[in-house]
Amino acid sequence: MEVLDKELVQKKSKASLPEIDTRPDMLKIEDLAKVYPTPKGDYTVLSDLQLSVKQSEFISIIGHSGCGKSTLLTMIAGLNDISAGKIKVDGEQIHGAGPDRAVVFQSPSLFPWLTALENVLIGVKQVFPHGSKQEKLDICKYYLDKVGLGNDFNKKALELSQGMQQRVGIARAFALKPKVLLLDEPFGMLDSLTRGELQDVLLEVWQKEKITAIAITHDVDESIFLADRVIMMTSGPFAKIGDELVIPYERPRVRKEILEHPDYYDYRGYLMNFLNH
Amino acid sequence: MKDSIIKVLRLIGLGFLEPLVRLCVGEQPQKNAVLFVKKAIFPLVSILTFLVIWGMGAQSLYDKDANARIEKARSEQGEAAAVEMQKCIESGDVSCQPNTLPSPAKVWAAYKTLLADHWTISEKKEEFAKKTAKINAKRAEKGEAPIKYTGRPSFVDQIQTSLKTVFAGFLLAALIAIPVGIIIGLSTTLRTSINWFIQILKPVSPVVWLLLVFMIVKTLLSESDSDKSFMISFISVGLCAMWATLVNTSMGVATVDKDFVNVAKVLKLNVFQNIFKVVLPSSLPMIFTGLRITLSVAWMVLIAIELLAQSPGLGSFVWEEFQNGANDSNAKIIVAMFVIGMIGFGLDRIMATIQKFMSFNKADVA
Numbered sequence: 001m002e003v004l005d006k007e008l009v010q011k012k013s014k015a016s017l018p019e020i021d022t023r024p025d026m027l028k029i030e031d032l033a034k035v036y037p038t039p040k041g042d043y044t045v046l047s048d049l050q051l052s053v054k055q056s057e058f059i060s061i062i063g064h065s066g067c068g069k070s071t072l073l074t075m076i077a078g079l080n081d082i083s084a085g086k087i088k089v090d091g092e093q094i095h096g097a098g099p100d101r102a103v104v105f106q107s108p109s110l111f112p113w114l115t116a117l118e119n120v121l122i123g124v125k126q127v128f129p130h131g132s133k134q135e136k137l138d139i140c141k142y143y144l145d146k147v148g149l150g151n152d153f154n155k156k157a158l159e160l161s162q163g164m165q166q167r168v169g170i171a172r173a174f175a176l177k178p179k180v181l182l183l184d185e186p187f188g189m190l191d192s193l194t195r196g197e198l199q200d201v202l203l204e205v206w207q208k209e210k211i212t213a214i215a216i217t218h219d220v221d222e223s224i225f226l227a228d229r230v231i232m233m234t235s236g237p238f239a240k241i242g243d244e245l246v247i248p249y250e251r252p253r254v255r256k257e258i259l260e261h262p263d264y265y266d267y268r269g270y271l272m273n274f275l276n277h
Numbered sequence: 278m279k280d281s282i283i284k285v286l287r288l289i290g291l292g293f294l295e296p297l298v299r300l301c302v303g304e305q306p307q308k309n310a311v312l313f314v315k316k317a318i319f320p321l322v323s324i325l326t327f328l329v330i331w332g333m334g335a336q337s338l339y340d341k342d343a344n345a346r347i348e349k350a351r352s353e354q355g356e357a358a359a360v361e362m363q364k365c366i367e368s369g370d371v372s373c374q375p376n377t378l379p380s381p382a383k384v385w386a387a388y389k390t391l392l393a394d395h396w397t398i399s400e401k402k403e404e405f406a407k408k409t410a411k412i413n414a415k416r417a418e419k420g421e422a423p424i425k426y427t428g429r430p431s432f433v434d435q436i437q438t439s440l441k442t443v444f445a446g447f448l449l450a451a452l453i454a455i456p457v458g459i460i461i462g463l464s465t466t467l468r469t470s471i472n473w474f475i476q477i478l479k480p481v482s483p484v485v486w487l488l489l490v491f492m493i494v495k496t497l498l499s500e501s502d503s504d505k506s507f508m509i510s511f512i513s514v515g516l517c518a519m520w521a522t523l524v525n526t527s528m529g530v531a532t533v534d535k536d537f538v539n540v541a542k543v544l545k546l547n548v549f550q551n552i553f554k555v556v557l558p559s560s561l562p563m564i565f566t567g568l569r570i571t572l573s574v575a576w577m578v579l580i581a582i583e584l585l586a587q588s589p590g591l592g593s594f595v596w597e598e599f600q601n602g603a604n605d606s607n608a609k610i611i612v613a614m615f616v617i618g619m620i621g622f623g624l625d626r627i628m629a630t631i632q633k634f635m636s637f638n639k640a641d642v643a
Contacts, residue, residue, distance in 0.1 A: 077539075077543065078542070078543075079539050079542060079543070096542070097539075097542040097543045097545070098543070098545050099543060099544055099545055101543070102543065103539070103540075103543050105536055105539065105540075107536055109534075109536035109537065109539070109540050111537065111540075111554075111555065111558065111559070112637040113558040113559070113561075113637060122544065122554065123544050126544045126545060126546065158637055176544075
């Protein structure tokens with residue numbers, strides 16, 4: 001096996017990018033730490049974590065399971081308390097959870113007693129309280145249509161397959177028009193065929209909205225296909241960002257072209273190399 | 278047609294007839310015949326076996342009691358009295374019949390007597406209504422209460438009274454247990470502070486509840502002329518039976534799926550939206566499981582409470598028959614037992630059907 005030249009890969013990945021990215025920071029994380037108290041003393045999951053994400057940037061965070069990447073995401077979402085440091089969205093410190101940071105959970109987490117449409121509507125009603133009933137319905141239908149559920153508006157969530165449910169989950173998140181979209185291993189529970197389909201669906205909807213997005217994953221190929229930049233996290237405890245790699249492929253992306261791109265295996269090798277050490 | 282019949286049968290808990298329906302339309306005759314035998318014939322055979330064993334047991338108890346009577350007559354009054362007694366027993370004379378477990382045939386006969394009795398009493402009531410119609414109309418004009426039929430209630434009337442009481446008790450239980458369950462389910466502090474109270478009161482016997490309710494209701498209603506015994510029995514039933522719903526509701530509310538809680542947080546639902554759109558719907562299956570248990574407990578304690586409180590209903594029917602000691606009293610008690618059992622079964626099926634509608638995964642409910 002040929003030896004991977006890390007510097008060369010980094011250089012190659014940045015070659016086509018402009019020197020300075022003028023987009024403003026949408027998400028800024030400073031000195032973030034998470035400490036869980038245990039009977040044996042404090043357990044520090046994350047420490048001294050710095051990250052900034054530009055507006056309309058799609059990043060993916062990759063790392064071993066248990067490294068704290070989900071903890072990081074739930075902290076950004078406001079579902080998990082911050083032990084130290086700051087998380088700023090659009091320049092403002094976050095306080096608790098809110099629809100400006102929509103989450104696509106690993107399990108679809110749809111309310112089983114509601115239909116697909118109602119599941120999206122319940123969020124839309126929160127975000128656009130002053131819209132007319134028809135406007136709200138139109139928003140829901142637009143996104144459900146975009147994720148390929150045009151004919152299943154009125155199906156109960158339980159009647160849908162896992163993949164379909166996660167499509168609704170994606171529609172629900174986008175319909176909130178969030179500032180930041182958080183994806184917590186969104187396709188982790190799906191088989192590989194469905195997973196590929198949903199990655200395409202996700203990118204297709206994202207392409208139109210260009211919402212700043214952060215996807216947690218442990219699938220190297222998924223992280224490359226989805227993101228503009230892959231963040232690699234070191235294993236916990238005291239996990240932090242170990243390295244990052246820019247993925248310079250043009251958007252909209254086509255899976256086949258990316259897989260056949262001459263640099264693809266360099267990037268993939270770079271990420272694998274990080275994870276295996 | 279076939280499918281809709283099967284659907285209805287399954288819904289009302291008569292799923293064991295499904296193979297028969299399939300057999301009737303000629304679907305897979307061999308497989309469905311076997312299934313029908315398994316699901317419907319075997320239970321029938323077990324019922325018949327039960328009746329046979331019961332009959333044999335009743336016969337041997339009858340013989341034992343008869344012999345004891347003859348022996349007693351012999352030892353106390355001599356041989357002649359013993360022969361007399363034997364003749365008397367064989368003749369079927371009411372005065373000297375052994376008083377023991379009745380045979381199935383006697384119970385069936387008692388059932389028919391009770392039914393016949395019901396028809397005569399209904400006729401009497403109708404006659405009474407006709408007779409008093411004019412007087413009652415006059416009394417109504419004057420603003421006086423109408424004259425009511427005050428004769429002996431029939432067995433069917435007793436059943437109706439019992440059902441009325443159990444539903445009143447069940448409603449009371451639901452009205453108390455569900456809101457309280459939701460409130461203590463939502464707050465950990467409240468749950469821990471009330472928990473000991475629930476744990477202590479839950480195992481208290483229906484008898485004690487009855488006495489407690491009696492103390493309170495007697496004082497509260499000392500002036501009013503409303504139906505005290507009905508009040509006492511339905512409140513006691515409600516208090517005895519509500520615990521299952523209370524515990525289940527608070528459990529259901531406290532254990533809402535963490536993902537749903539997170540979704541609610543991300544959507545920033547307010548307290549009321551959270552309760553009515555997330556917490557309640559997701560704990561409905563648990564609540565209805567609790568209500569199902571509550572109804573069956575309510576029906577079970579109702580009989581005991583009626584028996585003790587002397588309020589009209591099946592319980593007091595059983596007690597009166599026991600005190601009565603007539604020749605067919607024992608048989609009537611057994612009839613009441615079966616009726617109580619079957620009504621309990623019916624109520625449980627109704628609740629199971631409702632529970633199926635309420636649960637997200639319809640196959641889970643047995």
